[in-house]
Amino acid sequence: MSVHDELASVQRSLDDLIRSVGRLEKQLGSGGLEMRRVRSDTNHLRESVALLRETATAGTTAPKRPDLVTISDTPYDPSLWVDSDDEGLGAHDRRAP
Template structure:
């Protein structure tokens, strides 16, 4: 199954869930519990919509550009004003 097919299947299942929640809401009234279930179902619908949008966007089909890192040694002058990592500052002694 493709991602599109899976997302469509999830969307159909959510539609069925929301219809069932609506029927329960009519039968049980609008109590706190049914409102929580409705809110959760609505959040799921929004999340699936965001997921569908993300899967169809250009970022989903394009790979990030690769960055080449040279094997040449770095210029030592880049670190003249820094401390030796893990060793503390020059000229200071441990207690």
């Protein structure tokens, strides 16, 4: 089965669960702690399946490539490095250890 088919099956099962919880809630009432927890868990499961569905559909599309940056082949202006030291060698007027 494909991911789409599996998600559709999960959604059908979840819809059945939501209907069953609704019927149970009518019989037992919605005020008890246990029923509120079951209703809350069902809602969390619904949200989780929706997130999973979004993730699965986003994963089937081609990933977005980063924007390309063109780097020129022309040399940099040497004046950019006039006041800098050679890394690891110290200043120009001193000897390296």
